[in-house]
Amino acid sequence: MVSSVYIHIPFCEKICHYCDFTKFFYEEKMADDYLVALENEIKTNISTPKQKMKTIFVGGGTPTSLNNQQLTKLVEMIHYYFDVADVEEYTFEANPGDLKKDKINILKEYGVNRISMGVQVFDDDMLEQLGRLHRIKDVYQNVNDLINAGITNISIDLMYSLPNQTISNFKNTLREALQFDLPHYSAYSLQIEPKTIFYQRYKKGTLSKPPEEIEADMYEILRDEMNQHGNLQYEISNFAKPGFESKHNLTYWNNDYYYGFGAGSHGYLPGQRIINIRPFPTYVEEANKSGKPILHVEKIGRKEQIEEEMFLGLRKSEGVSISRFEQKYNQKLESLYGQELEKLRQRGWIEYNHQFVKLTEEGKPFGNEVFQSFLLDKEV
Numbered sequence: 001m002v003s004s005v006y007i008h009i010p011f012c013e014k015i016c017h018y019c020d021f022t023k024f025f026y027e028e029k030m031a032d033d034y035l036v037a038l039e040n041e042i043k044t045n046i047s048t049p050k051q052k053m054k055t056i057f058v059g060g061g062t063p064t065s066l067n068n069q070q071l072t073k074l075v076e077m078i079h080y081y082f083d084v085a086d087v088e089e090y091t092f093e094a095n096p097g098d099l100k101k102d103k104i105n106i107l108k109e110y111g112v113n114r115i116s117m118g119v120q121v122f123d124d125d126m127l128e129q130l131g132r133l134h135r136i137k138d139v140y141q142n143v144n145d146l147i148n149a150g151i152t153n154i155s156i157d158l159m160y161s162l163p164n165q166t167i168s169n170f171k172n173t174l175r176e177a178l179q180f181d182l183p184h185y186s187a188y189s190l191q192i193e194p195k196t197i198f199y200q201r202y203k204k205g206t207l208s209k210p211p212e213e214i215e216a217d218m219y220e221i222l223r224d225e226m227n228q229h230g231n232l233q234y235e236i237s238n239f240a241k242p243g244f245e246s247k248h249n250l251t252y253w254n255n256d257y258y259y260g261f262g263a264g265s266h267g268y269l270p271g272q273r274i275i276n277i278r279p280f281p282t283y284v285e286e287a288n289k290s291g292k293p294i295l296h297v298e299k300i301g302r303k304e305q306i307e308e309e310m311f312l313g314l315r316k317s318e319g320v321s322i323s324r325f326e327q328k329y330n331q332k333l334e335s336l337y338g339q340e341l342e343k344l345r346q347r348g349w350i351e352y353n354h355q356f357v358k359l360t361e362e363g364k365p366f367g368n369e370v371f372q373s374f375l376l377d378k379e380v
Contacts (some may be wrong), residue, residue, distance in 0.1 A: 001162040004251040005082065007038070008262030009063040009074070010280070013098065013133055031070050034280070036165045036261075037287035039077050042261050044291025045288050046081050053082050055089045055248035059067040059116075060196050064094040064103055071103055076108035084111040089153075089247040091116055097134035099142045104149045115146055116186075116246075121159060122176035123169060130162070134177075143180055153244065155184035160222065161209060161215040162190050170218050170223075178229045179207060183244035187222050188237050189215055216365070225309040236367070253316050255309045263293075273298040302329070303379050305334065310357075310374035314367070319351075319358025333357070336380060 011026040011034075024030065039199040056078060066074060069294045084090060091114040092107055101116075107115075117139070121127060123134050139156075146154055160170050160176055177185065209215070223233055231239035235253060236285060238246065251258050260267030277283045286293035300308075306329060313320035325333050335343065341357065344350040349363030349370050363370055 002257040002259055003052075004248055004256065004258035005053055005056050006248075006258060006260045006262075006265055006267070007042075007056070007058045007078065008060065008265040008276075009058060009066065010034070010061040010263050011065045012060070012062045013065050013095075026062075026065045028070075030066065030280065031066055033284050035070060035073055035077070037284040037293075038262055040291050041287040041293060042077065042081050043262070045259065049080055050083045051081060053087050055091070055251060056082060056084070056087055057091045057093075057248040059093045061093075062095045062098065062118075063092050064098050066108065068102055071106050075106060075112070079110055087111070089114055091155075091246070091248055093118065093132055094142070095132075096142045097138035099145070101145050101149070104145055104151065108149050108151055109194060113151065114155070115151055116155045116157065117142065119156045119158060119177065121162065121165075121169075122173040123161075126162060126165065126169070127166070130159075143182075153184070154180075154182050155186060155246065156180075156182060158185065158187040160187060160189055160218045165210060167214065167217060167221065171221060174222065174225045178225060178231075181229070182329060184238070184240045184246060185231055186236070186238050227299050232317075234317050236364070250316075253312045255305070255312050268300075271300055273300055279380070301379070303376050305329075306380060307375055310337075311371045313368065314357070314359055317358065319356045321356055322354060331380070336376070337374060344373055 010023045010024050013026055058074070058078070062072070063074070078084065081135060090112050092112050093116045095118050119134075119139050120132060122136055127135060130350070143154060146152070156177060158173060160173075161334055195249075210218075226233060226239040230241060232242060233239050234245045235249070238249065240246070257268050257270060259269075260274065260276065263276060263280060263283040265276045267274040267276075272296055275298070277286060277293045277295045283293045309325060309328070310320060313325075320333075322333055341350065341352050344363070345352050347363075348360060349366055351358050351360050359367060359370060
C-alpha cells in the first residue's frame with residue numbers, strides 16, 4: 001500500500017552553486033503552466049479525491065518561491081486529492097528569506113505541520129559563496145514567524161566540508177544552529193555534482209574541498225554536538241528529538257512505497273521505480289497530454305527489493321529489523337546472508353542479533369563496503 005507522496009516544485013529565485021536537483025529560475029507564467037500540468041499528473045494517477053496518506057512532502061527547488069496565488073492553488077490541489085486532515089506529517093521545504101508571514105499563514109491554513117528549511121551555514125560570506133540568497137538574519141526572522149504562527153515542527157538543513165570551511169567555522173555554525181533548540185536537524189557533506197557551478201570550478205582547479213580527514217572530524221563533531229543537545233542520530237545524516245524523526249524520510253529508509261509527482265521526481269510502487277522527465281517543456285507537454293510524464297520505469301524484482309531493504313535500512317541507527325524483514329519477505333535473513341553477517345560481525349562493522357542488524361560506530365566509515373556485502377548473486 002502506498003502511504004506517502006512526494007511533490008516536486010522546481011522553481012528557485014537563484015540556482016545554488018552546488019545543486020543538481022531539477023530546478024528552473026522562477027517565472028510567473030512558467031509556474032502557472034507547471035501547476036496545471038502537475039495537477040493533471042496527480043489526477044491521472046490518483047483514482048479518487050481525498051486519498052489517505054501518512055506523509056506528504058513538498059520539495060524542490062523552492063516551493064515557497066511561488067507567489068501567494070500559486071501557493072494557494074498548490075495547497076488547494078493537495079487538499080483536494082489527499083486527505084490532509086488525516087495525514088501524520090505534512091512538510092514543505094522553504095528557503096529562509098522567501099517564507100513571508102502571508103505564505104506561512106497560507107501553509108498553516110491548509111494543514112502544513114512541518115517546515116524543512118535550507119539554511120546550510122551560519123556565515124554570510126559562505127552563503128554568498130554557495131550562491132544562496134538568504135542571510136543569517138532571515139533564518140531568525142523565519143523561525144520566529146513560524147513559531148508565532150503555531151508551526152513549531154521545524155527542521156533545518158546544514159552543510160559541511162564546504163570550500164574554505166575550517167573546523168572552527170563549522171563549530172560556529174553548529175553552535176548557532178543548536179541555540180534554536182529545534183526538534184530536527186539534517187547535515188550533509190558537500191558533494192560536487194556534475195552540471196553544477198561548483199563542478200565547473202572544481203574541474204578548472206579554482207575550487208577545493210577540505211581534506212577527507214577534516215571532513216571526518218567535522219562529522220564526528222556534528223554527532224557529538226547533536227547528541228549533547230538531545231538530538232539523537234536516527235540516520236546517517238539526520239538528528240531529532242525523540243518523536244520528531246522525519247516520518248516521510250523514514251518511508252524511504254524503510255523501503256516503503258511512495259508516489260512521486262512533478263518534474264524529475266522519483267516514485268516507488270510495487271515492482272517498479274518510476275523516474276519522471278526533468279526538462280520543463282517536455283514535462284509540461286507530457287503531463288498535460290497523458291498525465292504520465294515518465295522518463296524511465298525500473299523493474300524492481302524480489303532480489304532488488306531485498307538488497308534495497310538492507311542498504312536503506314542500514315542507514316538508520318536502529319538498523320534492519322529482523323522480524324520486519326522476515327514478515328515482509330517470508331524468508332529468514334540468515335538463510336540469505338548468514339556468511340556475510342558473520343564476516344561483517346567478525347570485522348566489527350555490524351552488530352547482529354535476533355532482533356536487528358545495524359552498523360557499529362567502527363563500521364559507519366565503511367558503510368559502502370558493508371552495503372556491497374548484501375548484493376545477491378542470484379534471484380531469490
